[in-house]
Amino acid sequence: MEFQFTEKELAFRAELEEFIKSALPPDWQERARSWPGGYGAMEYDSEQDRKDAESFKQKMVDEGWFTVSWPKEYGGRGLSNMEQAIYFERTSYYRAPSLNIATAIMGPTILQIGTEENKEDWVPGIAKGEIEMWLGYSEPDAGSDLASIRTTAVREGDEYVLNGQKIWSSLAHASNYGWVIARTDPDGHRHRSVSIIVVDNNTPGVAIRPLINIIGVHSFNEVFFDNVRVPARNLIGQENMGFYYLMTALDFERLIVNIGAFKHGLEMLCGYVKRTERGGKPLGADPHVRRKLAEIAARVEIAYLFYWRTATLLDQGKIPSVESSALKLVTTELSRMLANASMEILGPYSMLMDPAQGAPMNGMAPRGYLDCISATIGAGTSEIQRNIIATRGLGLPSK
Amino acid sequence: MDLDLTKEQGFIKSSAREFLKKECPVSTVREMRDDPEGFSRNVWKKMAVLGWQGIMIPEEYDGMGGDFLDLALILEAMGEVCCNGPFFSTVALGAAAIIQWGTEEQKKELLPQISKGNLILSLAVAETHQWYGLDGIQTTLTDTGQDLVLNGAKLFVENAHISDYILCVAQGPGEGLSVVMVDPRSPGVQCSPLNTFAYEKQCSATFHNVHIPRANILGTLGAMREGLEGLQEFAALAKCLETVGVIQAAFEQSVEYAKSRKQFGRAIGSFQAIQHHCANMVVDVDGARLISYQAAWRVAQGLPASVEISMAKAWTGEAAKRVTALSHQIHGAISFCDEFDLHFYYRKAKACETAFGDVQYHLDKTADRLGLV
Ligand SMILES: Cc1cc2nc3c(=O)[nH]c(=O)nc-3n(C[C@H](O)[C@H](O)[C@H](O)COP(=O)(O)OP(=O)(O)OC[C@H]3O[C@@H](n4cnc5c(N)ncnc54)[C@H](O)[C@@H]3O)c2cc1C
């Protein structure tokens, strides 16, 4: 047992931290407004924010941090999962605009299960940050029940013809390719009849309709496919194996819980409490406030331990499924708890949305109170995570 | 003991629901959030025809002569459609204050106008750096011998920008608290709407050497603390009733959705996880309604109700957060869309909690009454 980093891990952490601090604008923390665990507030406020995010990303590409987790032969450092976990922890703590699902999920998945052609087509572009992808899983009638997707892809010569609809497609409007699951064998078994196909957003027949979320941000979309013709070489891996690949993709998603953002969120709230007086006394002396913050601090610690445990298991070559469901559950419920506590501590001032009108903590609390709704729904709901823990983990019968 | 509504009360509730569903469906909140006034004058007039603004105003001042329970039922129906607009501030705050504190002259002048829907009122209590309750008010009222002069800044003055009078709470002259009616068009008054969580028109209001005629004093100068405490309790209870409507509607909608939405070839309501969510909502909603009705009944009967009100406010506040969060959970991603109405309920539930004392504030008040020290 060793509840501390190794020398090598510490050195990696320090190097990374130095890079992040030097590459981010000094006032970035006052501008980044994403909420830990939420999926809806990813947008930056101004054109300047967007530019700064882009330039940070470019620095990551230039200095080799972008694909740091990839195998050495593909330009990465071949990190251990623990180092990978440290990477996600530090970048999310500093709320660096670094998370790119194509480098984090699709790139590594293709490297593992893709054909040689797939690797040639997609990997270099992903590595340079030129190819960005959105996740085309959910459909109006296939949310928790992903296996019931209805989007079809029919092979015609050296093309697939796609028809159907995706929904909740985050950032589809801000990326250039969809990573789409579609049914390729209408008569096949639920799990052995779908394939992953990469679709260029600019193909005729693709229509992206924006959905504005409850924070007022255009974060996700509906995407319609009307006889969309895609080159057959855009099939990832083998036909009808999509569900298995999806599981691989999910393995790469396991550490992406923005763990550091929770610690950051707690520190932000503690900072507000420290600076604030109420009724002539420091707010930090209020027993209710102290208790709330202490409970959250303990919860953040638990979440971190679940996180490091997942990384440890991955390094041991084990596939954490129950453990990563527990991690997803504990962090996203914490997202809600942190938002609730922030609102309660700000009291009447939690109603102010606009920092220019005096909203405390940069207006983060009410935004977070909205965004945390998405945390326990997106990427597998809390109910589904509990089902996984109970049935897969504990062997409880499902009927 | 009979916990049911009387026939007349049942009628008020069902006709209010019907009217609002037709005239003011929840989608109106979306339309009104970008509207500078924030409500429809047409609907306001129709409410006056039904006698709503005058619901608690005695008949001699052209009101309906109803009691607090009658108002409660209307507020509950408004909660069901997340109705914003000047009803709460005009009727539950402004009219209530004038009925209690007004001189005969003020009542004769103002109450019939409120009943007719010709007056919009708001109440200004909260200030920056102040918390719930009445402590720490820094807005001052000074007596020049001729008239009175008001100076200070207020926050969360609902509808100040469209009010005919702002009922402003100030310190002084001298020690105690006073209430004066301020015409927002007077020199030195500035109001601007704030961007708030539940899209009501909450405003900031500043008063710079505003001259107040003596005729606009409400109640006794410097002696309004106790009265204001009573008014705030009353307002807290009114918020409870609004909250009951908010969570009733969110709950009903969620049960309907659980019955109709299918995943894995069956209604999601057939999964026990969802069933238990719905069952927990029943306890929250019914508990909120019963404890709020009990307090409203006590107020209507003229019985002491402070502790019942605080218990009601604490319970409904907590229940409202749980119920509306579960509603979102049951609905899944669709409820994260602005186009979908559910978030108005989630916002309103939280806004009602923070108005006139949140859960913690009212738990503290309840504990105070337990005689622990
Ligand atoms: C902000 C946001 C971003 C998203 N981004 C993407 C994206 O980029 N790409 C993508 O493909 N998808 C995305 N999603 C979709 C997400 O994966 C789905 O919302 C999620 O899988 C749930 O599906 P649903 O919303 O249809 O809810 P449903 O599956 O209809 O669930 C409704 C309710 O029923 C419950 N339920 C369902 N089945 C069971 C069961 N067996 N047992 C118990 N309870 C059950 C659920 O827990 C939930 O409470 C996003 C969602 C959100 C909110």
Ligand SMILES: Cc1cc2nc3c(=O)[nH]c(=O)nc-3n(C[C@H](O)[C@H](O)[C@H](O)COP(=O)(O)OP(=O)(O)OC[C@H]3O[C@@H](n4cnc5c(N)ncnc54)[C@H](O)[C@@H]3O)c2cc1C
């Ligand atoms: C103090 C006490 C006094 C009692 N007095 C009496 C009495 O006077 N007369 C009498 O006849 N009985 C009495 N009982 C028995 C009582 O009615 C049973 O304990 C009760 O019905 C549960 O049955 P069980 O103990 O066999 O548990 P089980 O039915 O085996 O349940 C075990 C667990 O499974 C859960 N569970 C079971 N079915 C479901 C389901 N469909 N969905 C979800 N969860 C489920 C239960 O909630 C429980 O957590 C008493 C019990 C106690 C504890």
